[in-house]
Amino acid sequence: MSESLLEVSDLSMRFGGLLAVDQMALKIRPGEIVSMIGPNGAGKTTVFNCLTGFYRATGGSVQFKEQAIEKMQGYKIARLGVVRTFQNVRLFKGMTVLENLLVAQHRHLSTGLLAGLFKTPGYRRSEEKAMERAEFWLEKVGLTQFANREAGNLAYGQQRRLEIARCMVTQPELLMLDEPAAGLNPNETAELDQLISDLRRDHGVTVLLIEHDMKLVMDISDRIYVINQGRPLASGIPEDIRNNPEVIKAYLGEG
Numbered sequence: 001m002s003e004s005l006l007e008v009s010d011l012s013m014r015f016g017g018l019l020a021v022d023q024m025a026l027k028i029r030p031g032e033i034v035s036m037i038g039p040n041g042a043g044k045t046t047v048f049n050c051l052t053g054f055y056r057a058t059g060g061s062v063q064f065k066e067q068a069i070e071k072m073q074g075y076k077i078a079r080l081g082v083v084r085t086f087q088n089v090r091l092f093k094g095m096t097v098l099e100n101l102l103v104a105q106h107r108h109l110s111t112g113l114l115a116g117l118f119k120t121p122g123y124r125r126s127e128e129k130a131m132e133r134a135e136f137w138l139e140k141v142g143l144t145q146f147a148n149r150e151a152g153n154l155a156y157g158q159q160r161r162l163e164i165a166r167c168m169v170t171q172p173e174l175l176m177l178d179e180p181a182a183g184l185n186p187n188e189t190a191e192l193d194q195l196i197s198d199l200r201r202d203h204g205v206t207v208l209l210i211e212h213d214m215k216l217v218m219d220i221s222d223r224i225y226v227i228n229q230g231r232p233l234a235s236g237i238p239e240d241i242r243n244n245p246e247v248i249k250a251y252l253g254e255g
């Protein structure tokens with residue numbers, strides 16, 4: 001009954017002699033917030049890279065809405081509605097905040113080169129829509145007053161929120177966040193928690209999260225997958241993960 005939005009089976013990624021991801025499986029239903037946790041170097045970001053076409057997985061299958069995407073190029077996967085942020089903020093730092101949000105939508109605009117050259121009514125309409133979406137998301141992440149500031153001059157926490165807005169203007173179905181709380185203070189992390197919950201509640205977006213901040217993970221996740229040394233170690237609701245002795249040994253007990 002509960003169909004998957006994303007279904008990953010037997011995923012593996014080999015770098016030379018290193019099997020960074022080994023038989024990883026994931027199942028994410030529409031509207032869920034799912035986290036992937038695990039020690040440093042466990043393979044979490046590599047999984048993200050395989051799911052979003054940055055790497056071609058060396059084995060396994062990835063289905064998004066029952067369509068195989070494991071061999072698809074990244075921009076096509078993004079167009080299907082799978083978008084991500086990066087562990088290290090990747091904005092166009094020399095562009096303004098607003099420009100970052102407009103550029104992000106370019107690939108998604110349904111207009112061709114000629115329409116752009118001649119500024120057809122269809123082109124102008126889609127530009128207006130792009131501007132409306134940009135303004136909406138600026139407001140949502142509290143950056144309206146910084147619209148014309150260079151993105152590189154924003155405070156770190158604001159850059160992180162801009163990254164999320166940049167994903168959201170493309171109207172994704174699956175939003176993948178790679179350590180969004182890294183470098184944030186506790187207040188900013190609490191705001192992030194709220195923002196992610198709102199994205200799901202108000203915009204129906206499904207979220208896959210890599211995160212080391214256990215408070216955030218336990219608070220926000222419907223389900224959690226634990227990876228250790230590239231392999232699935234456990235999965236379940238936060239309560240089960242928190243009390244799983246294997247997980248405590250491999251990860252939670254680490255610090």
Ligand SMILES: Nc1ncnc2c1ncn2[C@@H]1O[C@H](COP(=O)(O)OP(=O)(O)OP(=O)(O)O)[C@@H](O)[C@H]1O
Nearest residue numbers: 015018020038039040041042043044045046047087
């Ligand atoms: N392009 C690459 N070439 C070679 N090895 C890589 C490459 N990318 C990742 N690795 C290796 O794969 C393993 C998994 O790395 P990955 O970054 O996926 O871990 P992670 O769980 O995201 O870690 P962290 O929590 O520290 O971000 C590591 O041993 C890493 O050195």
